[in-house]
Every structure is written in C-alpha cells, then in structure tokens.
Amino acid sequence: MNWQWFHRLGSPRWFFEKTDRWLPWLTAVTLILLLVGTVWGLLFAPPDYQQGNSYRIIYIHVPAAFLALAGYYVMAISGAIGIIWKMKLPYMMMAAAAPIGAALTFVSLVTGAIWGKPTWGTWWEWDARITSMLILFFLYIGIMALQNAFRNQDSADKACAILALVGTVNIPIIYKSVDWWNTLHQPATLKLTSAPTIHATMLYPLLTMVVAFYCLYALALFRYTRVEILRRERRTRWVADLALGIRPGDRPRTQKQDTEASE
C-alpha cells in the first residue's frame, strides 16, 4: 500500500494553509447552528412534565459531555498516529485537543451539578458516572501539565500520547457506568440501539445543539492547532514569510531585490 498521501496530510504547513480557507465557513456554520439550537431549545421547546424548565440545561450539558468523550478519542488517536508514524501534525493536534476537552468536561460537570441540585436534591454525589467524568477532567489536565513538564518537545509528545492512550479505557467506563452499576445519574436518553426516550419536540433542538457542538469542537481544534503550528514551527522559513507578509510566490528573491537591499 502506498502511504505517500497520508504523509502529505501530516504536513503542518499544508494544514495551516487549508484551514485558512475553511475557517470562515466553519465559523459561520457553527454560529448559525449554535444560535438556532439555543433559541429553539430555550424558547420554543416545551417544558418537561416533571422538571419544568430546569431540564433545558440538557441543551448544553449533553452536547458538552458528548464532545468531552469524543474529543478524548481525537486526542488519543492523534497521539497514536504520532507515535506510529512520527509525524509532527498529529502531535500538535493532540496538544491542542487537551485544553478544549478539559473545558468541555468542566462545562458538563458544572451544568450537571446545577441541574442536580433542583432535580436530585444534591450538587454532587460520588456515583460512578460523576466520578469517572471527574477522572476524565483530571486526565485532560494531566496531559496539559505533562505537555509543559518536558524541556524537549519530542519527549513531551511521546509521554502525552502514552498517557492519552492509557486513559482511553475511561471512555467506555463513563459511557456504560450508568448501566453497569447503581448510579444516581439516569441512563442514556439518546441511545445507539433503540429509540430516544425524549419527545420529538425536545429532541430536534437537542440534536441541533449536538451538531453545533461538533462544529464548535472542530473550529476550536483547528484554531488551537494553528496556534500550536506557529509556536513549534516559528523558526521555519514559511512561518517567517507568513509573519512578514511575504506570499509564497514572492520567493526566490530576484536579483533586482538583492541589489536594492544592498544599496
């Protein structure tokens, strides 16, 4: 099998230039979806027959928790590709995914606590779902700390990738915790195998928000990765050119420019 196309994808410069064109579109789509989902969910979806309006936190809580889990796989798989192919871009993506995942995990923990107080009667309970989610938060924080603990970037990337891979075991545990053990947290409402147990009028804004959060995640990942690319490639010619506003076509310099410069 020819892997050349794969290595081309791993070029930070290629990624930087491609995403430069994608970002405005992605930003627009994300903002529209977020706006539609939020307004639909908060203003037009009906209240719940038991919880009233407090259930509406689901429109932030569930998408944030989804992406906190999915984002971990993005980070771990990037790390695995980095280890196997020794490419720079996946490692940069892995480093970029950690703070985004940490933020999303934090949001789902906080919104869950705010919802838990009026619903369950407590902010926090050490049940399997909540505790494993807290461990996920610590894993993200740990990877961010590990990334900064090494002077050598290669060592930092390798250590982070291994920690990220070890942590993948936590994701199915979080997902299945409500089925395997007695927990205070309710089982999943959106299931892969059977129909969702939420009424359609409440389900569609939720699905809109989930798609919006996927776009938001991609947007944040691209932007953080671009910052990481610039930081790590700052000594290369193409980043210097970018900073000085020299377009790729302007090089190599002509003789005329050289004589002008020396005068």
Add this chain to the structure above:
Amino acid sequence: MHPARKQRLYFVLFIVIFSTVAIGLMAYALRANLSLFYGPAQVVSGQVPFDTRIRAGGCVVPGTVARDPDSLQVGFLITDGVANLQVYYTGILPDLFGEGEAAVVNGMVREDDGAFYASEVLAKHDEQYMPPEVAEAMKAYDGGEKSCEDMNYGT
C-alpha cells in the same frame, strides 16, 4: 507498512489492551463498591451491615407514602421488584420525589425493626423527557396509574 511502524503500532495496541485489561480487572474486583446504593433485596436479605451508614435505592411503591400530619416525618416503601424495604425520613423531600419514581436514600438499617432510617433522600430521575400535554395524553391512555413495573432502578 514499514516494519518499524508496524512495531510501534503493536506498541500502541499493547498499551491500550494492557491498560484496559488492568483497569477492567480492577473494576471487576471492586464491582460491589462501585455501585452507589444497595437494592432493597440486598438490604432485606441481610447483605448489609446494621447501624452503619449505607445508601439504598429503588422505586417508591405507589400508595405507600405516609406523611405524619404533625411533623415532617414520612414513611414509604422502596422496591426493586424482588423485595420491599420500609424507609423512614424526617425532612423536606426533593421536588421530584414521587410515587412510581426512583429514589436513593442515605442512612442506616436498624437491627430491631429492619427498617431504613434515612437522613437524606435524593430523587433519581429517569431518562424520560416529554411535554406536559403528552404526559396528560398518556395518562388518559393508561389511566394515569403510577407503577414500578417498567422501572429501571439501575440494578
């Protein structure tokens, strides 16, 4: 695939599989401790210690919630479909506490009467969400009688 890369792929797979097996065995060994609460059947059959703080959980049996007219004391039965456990509690119940809904209680089982004396009652919400009109319509359809039959208590 290049042999060196194949070797690193095996290294990655080894990390993932090894850590999964290690954590999996640990979770299996600790499975009894990972549950937040005991089911009523476990409490009634004497699998729990007396006069020690534990949690129990189950569905509140409809028609068993008895409130004391002069105080905040309330008594009710919780069930997991196998056994019923009598619970006593003094205090304010959470808004979503209700008959035919799941609850988690925190307290002690007394040795003399085998009842559960709770110091905290939490409502365990189910995964159903629907608008009030739909709930009304369903009530008209099935008579609106709450039951514990199709309930998932997490056991």
